[in-house]
Amino acid sequence: MSHDTTVVDPRALRFGAAATTAVLALVLVTPSPVREVLLAGQAVIFALGVFVSLAASPWSWLFRTAVRPRIGAPDRTEDARPPRFAQAVGLTFALVGLAALLAGSTTAGLVAVGFALVAALLNATTGFCLGCELYLTTRRLARTLA
Template identity: 40%
Template sequence: MQTDPRGSRLAAALTSIVLAVVLRTGNCPLLATQALLSALGAFGGLRVALCVRLCQVLVLPRLAPPSATEDERPLRLDQGVLMVFAAVGALGYCTEVTWLGVLAASTALTVAFVHAAFGYCVGSELYPLVRRAQGRLTAGV
């Protein structure tokens, strides 16, 4: 499935704002909600990811068509990375292990901000490594 990369970058910008608020306030429920939203994108695809869907419905129709599209699978992996760090951060904040919450939320913020600001998707870098590892696992079975 191909997708407009501008939608995922706008969603990453919204995610960055949410994560910055979490770091400022230490709000565990907000970070847990972000983890759930990222899980929707990772497991259900970008069509069900709330932030991406909002961008696709509200913003992208007002813009010119994209000059290029990109594969959805690395973006879903990126959502999975965000989900893991947001979940660990929520666990840290909720159990009052604040340093863990700050560390995980900061890492998630870095991943989202770099994608939004520079178009550097961590999932796009990890995806070929994961595919190669999957090939080795199936070849060894």
């Protein structure tokens, strides 16, 4: 089955943000080495969204197969570029956190995870995507400077 990768169901984004919130919260409360494994797994999920498509994420697959059939098609879709950029921001924080944890800088690693967690929680609970807003702001700034 083919999926349009240029648009996304905003409900799928919030579902993915909720799942990401759960994983990142577990990272904060789980001891090493399990937290590093969880964070590496979430980094892979972010990377799929960035380098393949948002539809390639396990969270997207779970939404498409378990949730969307029960709630129906969305009333509207959104441009996939801002959320893909947001996934890149999440990937960056996850990789910084993972590198810090693996290097023994637990506090720095958990702070990086905390930043990603706050952004995911905000998206999951309100639909406000910090990474998407950063994308839109940088696009407006680039047009202004051009």
